[in-house]
Amino acid sequence: MDDSLASPPTGIPHLINILNVIFLSSYVNILLVFVPIGIVLGALDMSAYLVFVINFLAIIPLASLLGFVTEELAKHVGQTLGGLLNATFGNAVELIVSIVALTKGEILIVQASMLGSILSNILLVLGCCFFAGGMIFQEQTFSNIVAQTMSSLMALATASLLIPAAFRATLDSLDGGIDEHRMLAVSRGTAIVLLIIYVLYLFFQLKTHSSLFETIESPDDEPPALSVVVCLFFLTAITVIVSVCADYLVDSIDSIVTTTGLSKTFIGLIIIPIVGNAAEHVTAVMVAMKNKMELAIGVALGSSMQIALFLTPFLVILGWIMGQPMSLFFSTFETAVLFVSVFITNAQIQDGISNWLEGAMLLGTYMIIAIAFFFYPSTL
Numbered sequence: 001m002d003d004s005l006a007s008p009p010t011g012i013p014h015l016i017n018i019l020n021v022i023f024l025s026s027y028v029n030i031l032l033v034f035v036p037i038g039i040v041l042g043a044l045d046m047s048a049y050l051v052f053v054i055n056f057l058a059i060i061p062l063a064s065l066l067g068f069v070t071e072e073l074a075k076h077v078g079q080t081l082g083g084l085l086n087a088t089f090g091n092a093v094e095l096i097v098s099i100v101a102l103t104k105g106e107i108l109i110v111q112a113s114m115l116g117s118i119l120s121n122i123l124l125v126l127g128c129c130f131f132a133g134g135m136i137f138q139e140q141t142f143s144n145i146v147a148q149t150m151s152s153l154m155a156l157a158t159a160s161l162l163i164p165a166a167f168r169a170t171l172d173s174l175d176g177g178i179d180e181h182r183m184l185a186v187s188r189g190t191a192i193v194l195l196i197i198y199v200l201y202l203f204f205q206l207k208t209h210s211s212l213f214e215t216i217e218s219p220d221d222e223p224p225a226l227s228v229v230v231c232l233f234f235l236t237a238i239t240v241i242v243s244v245c246a247d248y249l250v251d252s253i254d255s256i257v258t259t260t261g262l263s264k265t266f267i268g269l270i271i272i273p274i275v276g277n278a279a280e281h282v283t284a285v286m287v288a289m290k291n292k293m294e295l296a297i298g299v300a301l302g303s304s305m306q307i308a309l310f311l312t313p314f315l316v317i318l319g320w321i322m323g324q325p326m327s328l329f330f331s332t333f334e335t336a337v338l339f340v341s342v343f344i345t346n347a348q349i350q351d352g353i354s355n356w357l358e359g360a361m362l363l364g365t366y367m368i369i370a371i372a373f374f375f376y377p378s379t380l
Contacts, residue, residue: 004087004181006277008099008158013274014092015158018226018230019199021225021226022065022068022069022234023065023225024064026061026068026282027065028061028278028282029065030061030063030066031057031058031060032058032061032062032065033063034054034055034057034058034061035053035058035061035062037050037054037058037244038054038055038057038058038245038248039055039058039245039248041055041243041248042244042245042248042252044057044093046276048252048254048255048256048259048287049252049256049259049260050323051133051248051249051251051252052249052253052255052256053251053321054246055246055248055249055252056249056271056275058245059093059097059245059246059249059276060275060278061261061274061276062093062238062241062245063242063243063276063277063278063303064233064278064282065089065094065234065238066092066093066235066239066242067236067240067283069226069231069234069238070235070301072161072224072225072231073226073228073231074151075129075208075223075224076224076228076231079287084099091117091276091303091306091307091311092239092242093242093275093276093308094113094114094117094272094273094276094277094311095311096239096242096243096246097113097246097249097250097276098110098113098114098241098315099313099315099318100243100246100248100250100270101295102246102315102318102319102326103322103324104249104250104251105324105344106264107254107319107324107325107326107327108257108264108268109250109253109264109268109272110267110268110315110319110326111268111326111330111334112264112266112267112268112272113268113271113272113273113276113299114307114312114315115269115330115338116268116269116270116272116273117273117276117277117303117304117311117336118154118304118307118308118338118341119155119269119273119337119338119341119366119369120273120274120298121277121303121304122154122283122300122301122304122341122342122362122365123279123341123343123344123345123362123363123365123366123369124277124281124346124362124366125277125284125285125299125300125303126222126284126296126297126300126301126345126359126362127283127286127359127360127361127362127363128284128285128288128359128363129284129285129293129296129297129300129354129357129359130288130348130355130356130358130362131141131356131359131361132285132288132354132362133288133289133291133293133296133354133359134290134355134356134358134359135355135356137288137291138347139353139354139355139356140288140293140353140354140355141293141352141353141354142293142294142297142352142353142354143294143352145302147261147297147349148340148349148350150202150298150301150302150305151301151342151345151349152198152348153305153308153348154301154304154308154342154345155203155310155342155346156197156307156309157194157305157308158308158313158326158335158339158342159185159336160190160193160194160326161306161330161335161338162335162339163185163186163190164183164186164327164328164329165188165288165329165330165331165332165335167183167186168180168183168329169332169345173182178291180325182319183327184327185326186328187326187327187328187329188316188317188320188327190313190328191313191314191316191317192313193310193311194308194309194310194312194313195272195310195314195317198306198309198310198313201305201309202373233355238352248286253267256360262374263376263377264372265377266364266373266374266376269373270357270370270373271376276341277303283299284296284299284300287299291352297349301349302344313326313328316328318377333372333376337369340365341365341369344361344362344365345362348360348361
């Protein structure tokens with residue numbers, strides 16, 4: 001009988017093989033034991049501190065699984081579209097946590113999470129890539145064409161936050177004071193423009209200039225171990241579980257703020273992005289250590305660019321639909337931090353060469369920001 005006509009494997013052995021492929025994909029999956037524990041603790045309304053910590057640990061392996069299944073799905077759709085899928089689903093945890101927080105009216109958590117995810121990618125993730133790769137190779141080179149395109153879009157996103165901040169400061173200086181309706185109108189109009197720019201970027205990446213992005217190497221050339229149907233099933237299941245854990249996580253934040261003295265801004269800006277970026281952080285560092293810097297930079301900058309141009313304006317529009325006053329207004333300090341971070345990142349990648357010292361500089365910048373936000377109050 002012709003093997004090409006044979007039916008695909010089915011039954012219990014095939015199911016066991018699929019589960020082995022998925023759950024043995026990373027050592028971090030050992031933390032999956034915290035998933036049922038976190039859900040049970042949240043359902044029983046146990047100690048808020050315990051609920052927060054356990055669900056925090058539970059989301060880490062879920063983010064890793066989400067990244068692995070997305071990579072498997074990406075192998076079926078081609079390199080360029082696959083990279084886009086990786087960047088999109090790589091931000092799924094941040095999106096889920098933010099939507100849950102938005103439904104509960106935790107605007108500060110949403111804004112801090114978005115800003116924190118951008119800073120985490122362009123400073124922490126990229127800094128680790130430069131530093132880890134620089135420990136093995138004296139210098140690493142990469143094509144800066146795609147990197148410059150992404151960083152230019154990041155500069156646009158930064159401007160989109162500077163303008164609402166300046167607009168609010170101007171309103172505040174007038175006799176009439178702050179007009180929240182005008183502030184929201186400016187934010188929503190800006191969000192629509194950013195979403196249009198993002199769509200144009202997709203057309204640029206997938207259609208008119210796809211050859212530029214096809215130069216980014218794939219992390220491996222292995223055939224997919226999972227079918228499209230299996231990938232879609234597990235993506236859906238993992239997303240649902242993440243949303244449950246995120247719900248309990250967000251519910252516990254108010255008590256954490258009260259008992260520990262940490263601000264909501266610090267939790268949203270520093271702690272939550274570490275969970276959401278865990279999987280892509282490891283992936284980017286590993287490929288950087290293999291001297292595949294185009295891919296590492298594509299993961300770090302691509303993810304931050306998607307958050308700035310898609311997730312953040314999307315949440316503004318979603319808040320508009322839900323009746324939540326989500327805006328693009330960030331405090332002067334937060335906006336200045338983002339501006340400085342994007343400026344430093346652009347300076348590091350413009351020559352197309354990286355080394356461990358540049359990585360240490362990015363990591364140092366992130367640490368300084370983390371220290372500053374540790375003492376930053378939730379409201380001013």
